[in-house]
Amino acid sequence: MTSPFNKYDASNLDGSKSKNSNKVQKLLLPLLLLLISVTLALGLGSVYIPFSEVLYCLTEQCSSPINSMIVQDIRLPRVLLALFAGAGLAVAGAVLQNSTNNSLADPYLFGIVSGAGLGAILYNVLNIQLGTIGMSLFAFLGALLSVTLVMSVAISKAYKKTETLILTGVAVSFMLAAASQFLLYVSEPMAANRIIFWLMGSVAFANAESVTWVSTTVITSSIVLWLLRDNIDALLLGDEQAKSLGVNVDLVRILALLITSAMTAIIVAFCGGIGFVGLMIPHIIRWFGFVKMRQLLPMVFVVGAVFLIWVDVIARVSIPNQEIPLGVITSACGSLFFLLILKRRVS
């Protein structure tokens, strides 16, 4: 007699709507997309470099030293920085959403980006000389300040209400942005100019150091969050149910918030304020039926990376000899997306 279980393909049990495919297959298309995006993005910009030439340049067989410099020294760090920043912000969004059981949570709407921005500006304005670590540390402390403020206002059961959490996040965001603007106002004009462009988000200043910092943080944080995945998902059942299943709800949530704050802070320290990636990407991925961290996390990592690589391409090719800050583009898309979500909710 055949077991009744034979009727059900075990690989379909993870909640995905796409049947007859396993986890690796599901990731294959986005990974391929990422690979193509990286290669194409290396060729696109004020100087167009054909696809084949990009491949030669990556293998040290470039036809001209100028092309080699453009691909390897200018565009590669930039594309890599966009890749890891996009991946990190999307992962941060997904983790914030699952750990607060709130589909509108996002590092930007949570005030984490403003907090990290304030920390980084404070570091610049005070002219502290501690190197890259100092700037990252200040950004992290700023991010921590905003998370603490948001969570202490929207405490206990209140954050389950989407509106409470979002409104608290927006209020904290405004408060910290006001502090940042004040600091910029009183600081010397040149520094202010530099900081304003950075605040709007950019990967234009990418170099080996920034790529190393951001990639290491994003990869490490994502691995730790991946290991925490079942406990983070337990919070989707609601706090009381999770507790009755033996989950230390407070510890898991604090760990998830700390890790996402640290990751966002490092991204903000090097790339400035890039909003809404964490809101949009996990939402889009969930439409395909990926809800639990097990499938959500790898998918948002790859898709977030692809997204920001292309945003950066648009930023540098849309206006000749000029760059649009990344944050301007992501916020424009993100706010429209936010309105779309609200409209869907209402209807």
Next chain:
Amino acid sequence: MFDKSILPTTPLFKLNGVCWNLASKDILKNISLSLPRNKIIGIIGPNGAGKSSLLKAMHGQIKTSQGTVDFNDQPILQYGLKDKAKQIAFIEQLPELTFDLSVYDAVLAGRLPYQGLFSFSNSSDKNRVLSALEKMELLDKVSQPFNTLSGGEQQRALIARSLVQGATTLLLDEPTNHLDIRHQLELMQTLQEFDGSVIMTIHDLNMASHYCDYLILINEGEVVKYGEPKEVLNAELISTTYKVETVVKESSLGTPYLYFCLAESDPINSAEPINSAEPINSASLLTLQSNNND
């Protein structure tokens, strides 16, 4: 923490002078009970009597202001979260999930007590989930979002989770709420077949009479009566506690069957009668299916 040497005669729960107050209102007043294992025990009482609070106190979810709750001869508050979860499954009134978790994932969560902070489910967990879902006749719904199941199916899925959890004690808060009669009966049947102890709050006194081995009648935070349905479902006690007229008859199965109506002297009856029927007397009492919806 589960002690194999626990005797079958050891009480499952022992409550000793349990008091709890919230915002200076006494919710539970000096409750002392000793509950046997492997039985179905119903907690009954009017709205606001403290039924859910009593259940939560047993589960150690609330810190009582006085008295102790022992589970298997050990204070419930001393149990670690995971140890407790391996033995007791607490099923609240049906949760509405924010995200579309599948039935499989909702049931798989029952393995959480066996996982550490950085560990996750494995293939043997998958088999446990499938066999529990088969037992609860939900195998065909395994990939569906939990939120799309009917109330009865959701309750069965949560019981499947407690099987996966390995719990031998089920605490259920109004499990028959929002279920139609057929689903209520199916659920009670499932609970009867559960291999362990079941304690639940329940509104339907006839359902409680039929399926529960023992009943705890509480009112205003105090135990009015604890015992077998025949002792607890006494016309006078129910009339006083619920402020209704009650007649108790014996059902064909030998369990008490209750009929209710509002008393003639009830203030609500002094208003104009809705129809010109004869004054209600105990012989013509309407059988009222107790309404579960608060």
